[in-house]
Amino acid sequence: MSVIILRSLILYILVIFAVRLMGKRQLGELQPSELVITILVSNIATLPLEDTDIPLIVGLTPILALVCFEVVMSWLILKMPYLRKIISGCPKIIISNGKINRDVMKELRFSVDDLMTALRGQQIFDLNEVQFAIVETTGSVSVMKKPANDTPTREDMNIDTESLDPPQVIVSDGKIMTAALDSMGYNEQFAKNTAKNAGFNMSDVFIMTADSQGNCFIAPKGKSYDKN
Amino acid sequence: MTRIKISIGILLLLITVSIFSGQWINKSCRNLMDLSSHAEEIFSQGDVQQTLEITQQLEKEWENFSSKAKVFIRSNKLSDIDRLCARINNLAENKSEELTAELKEFSHLVNLLRNVEVFS
Numbered sequence: 563m564s565v566i567i568l569r570s571l572i573l574y575i576l577v578i579f580a581v582r583l584m585g586k587r588q589l590g591e592l593q594p595s596e597l598v599i600t601i602l603v604s605n606i607a608t609l610p611l612e613d614t615d616i617p618l619i620v621g622l623t624p625i626l627a628l629v630c631f632e633v634v635m636s637w638l639i640l641k642m643p644y645l646r647k648i649i650s651g652c653p654k655i656i657i658s659n660g661k662i663n664r665d666v667m668k669e670l671r672f673s674v675d676d677l678m679t680a681l682r683g684q685q686i687f688d689l690n691e692v693q694f695a696i697v698e699t700t701g702s703v704s705v706m707k708k709p710a711n712d713t714p715t716r717e718d719m720n721i722d723t724e725s726l727d728p729p730q731v732i733v734s735d736g737k738i739m740t741a742a743l744d745s746m747g748y749n750e751q752f753a754k755n756t757a758k759n760a761g762f763n764m765s766d767v768f769i770m771t772a773d774s775q776g777n778c779f780i781a782p783k784g785k786s787y788d789k790n
Numbered sequence: 791m792t793r794i795k796i797s798i799g800i801l802l803l804l805i806t807v808s809i810f811s812g813q814w815i816n817k818s819c820r821n822l823m824d825l826s827s828h829a830e831e832i833f834s835q836g837d838v839q840q841t842l843e844i845t846q847q848l849e850k851e852w853e854n855f856s857s858k859a860k861v862f863i864r865s866n867k868l869s870d871i872d873r874l875c876a877r878i879n880n881l882a883e884n885k886s887e888e889l890t891a892e893l894k895e896f897s898h899l900v901n902l903l904r905n906v907e908v909f910s
Contacts, residue, residue, distance in 0.1 A: 583793055583796060615864050616864055617861055617862050617863065619861055620862060620864070623808075626804060629797070630798070630804075631801075633794060633797040634794065634797050634801070637794045
C-alpha cells in the first residue's frame with residue numbers, strides 16, 4: 563500500500579513536471595501532436611500505478627521521452643515552418659467573401675451543424691453576417707464579420723480614448739505585492755497611505771488594486787466591498 | 791530555450807542510461823549463460839562437487855544481477871528465472887539427472903531476457 567502511495571506521489575510530481583515542460587497551452591488549443599502526447603502520457607502514467615510489477619523507471623521513461631520529443635519537435639517546427647504543415651496541418655478557409663466553401667467542408671468532414679455551432683460560439687446566429695471564416699489547426703473556427711454587421715469601435719465613432727494598463731493587485735490578503743508596486747512605479751508607502759486614508763490597517767485589507775492613474779480599489783477582510 | 795535545453799538534456803540522459811544499462815544486461819546475461827554452460831559441461835563429465843560449486847556461484851551471480859535489474863526489468867520476468875535458479879541448486883545438491891534440462895532452460899530464459907531488454 564505504501565509503495566502505491568509513494569509511486570503515486572512520484573508520478574504526480576513527474577506528470578506535473580512533464581505538463582509544465584510542454585508549456586502553457588489551453589486544452590482546447592492543443593495542436594494534434596500535443597493532444598496525442600497528452601493522451602499518451604495520461605495513459606502511460608496509470609500503468610506503473612496499477613501494476614507494481616512494472617518498475618517505476620519503466621513507467622517514467624516513456625513519459626519523459628514523449629514530452630521531450632514533443633518539446634524538441636515544437637522547437638524544430640519553429641525553425642522549419644514546412645514541418646508545421648506536416649505535423650500540425652494548415653488552417654482551412656471555409657467561408658470566403660461570404661460564400662461557404664463546400665469542398666473544404668467536405669475535406670474537413672465539417673457538417674453544417676458543426677459550422678453553425680462554431681459560429682454560435684462566436685455569438686453569430688446569422689450566416690449572412692460572416693465575411694470570412696477559417697478553421698484553425700487546433701479545430702477552432704475564427705470568424706470575421708461583414709463590416710456592416712461588425713461592432714463599431716471608438717475609433718469608428720471618433721471617440722477620444724487613452725491607453726491604460728489594467729489595474730494590478732498591490733495588496734493580497736494583507737501582504738504588499740512589491741513586484742506589482744515596482745512595475746507600476748509605486749512604493750510600499752503608497753499602499754499603506756491609501757489603506758490608511760480609506761480607514762483600514764494593512765492587515766484588514768483583503769485585496770487592493772491600483773492602476774497607473776493612482777485609482778485604487780479596496781476590499782477589506784470580512785466586510786462588503788468598498789470603493790476608494 | 792530553457793525547455794529545449796532541459797528536454798535535450800533529459801533525452802541525452804535517457805539515451806546514455808539505456809545504452810549503459812543495455813550493455814550491463816548483455817554482459818551479465820552472457821556471464822550467466824557461460825556459467826550455466828560450464829555447469830552443464832562439468833555435470834556431463836560426472837564431477838558433481840565442482841558442478842555444485844558452479845551452480846552455487848550461478849545462484850550468487852543471479853541474485854546479484856536480479857537485485858539490480860529489478861530497477862528496470864519487470865519483476866515477473868525475473869521471478870520465473872529466480873525460481874528456476876533456486877531449483878538448479880537443489881538439483882545439483884541431489885545429483886539429479888534433471889539438472890541438465892533445467893540448466894538449458896535457465897540459459898534459454900536468460901537469453902530471452904537479454905534479447906527482450908537489449909535489442910527491443
